[in-house]
Amino acid sequence: MPARVRRGDAPAGDESALLARLAEQGWSGGYGWGNDPHDRYAEHSHSYDKALYCVRGHVAFETADGEVSLEPGDRLELDRGTAHSAVVGPQGVRCVEAHRR
Numbered sequence: 001m002p003a004r005v006r007r008g009d010a011p012a013g014d015e016s017a018l019l020a021r022l023a024e025q026g027w028s029g030g031y032g033w034g035n036d037p038h039d040r041y042a043e044h045s046h047s048y049d050k051a052l053y054c055v056r057g058h059v060a061f062e063t064a065d066g067e068v069s070l071e072p073g074d075r076l077e078l079d080r081g082t083a084h085s086a087v088v089g090p091q092g093v094r095c096v097e098a099h100r101r
Contacts, residue, residue, distance in 0.1 A: 002082035003063045005074060010053060012072030018053045018096045027051050027098035034094040035059075041086040050078045052097040058089030070095075 010018055019030040032055070043062075054070035061068045061076060063084045070076055078084060 002079045003061070003065055003068060003084070004077045005068050005070070007071075008073045009075040010073055012053075012055055015055055015094075015096050018055065019098070022051055022053075022096070022098040025051075027100055030096060030098035032094065032096045035088045035092060037088060037090050037092045039088040039092075043083050043085040045081050045083045046078070046099075047080055047101075049080050049100040050076075050097055051100070052076045052078075052095050055094040055096060057091045057093035059086055059093040059095065060089070061086045 010021060015032050019032070022030050052075065054072050054074050056072050059070050061070070061084050063078075063082055068076060
């Protein structure tokens with residue numbers, strides 16, 4: 001399955017704890033990022049598996065399987081090569097992510 005979401009997988013807000021959790025699970029290269037309200041990412045894919053936590057705000061990812069909306073504490077995993085786009089919610093978003101080759 002190219003995209004998986006886990007609702008409320010972790011407490012939101014503590015970026016270092018979320019990055020540590022990803023590292024403990026074998027994910028690497030973790031970092032935080034954020035976007036302003038209504039920012040968009042055009043469709044693209046990656047050469048690695050990606051795990052992402054929503055820390056605050058809202059972001060919706062679109063894949064061939066449909067839309068996945070993330071709220072604080074939700075986790076999304078995308079398999080390498082999964083085409084996806086994203087739209088940030090009206091309050092902006094802050095996320096952390098890491099990768100696996």
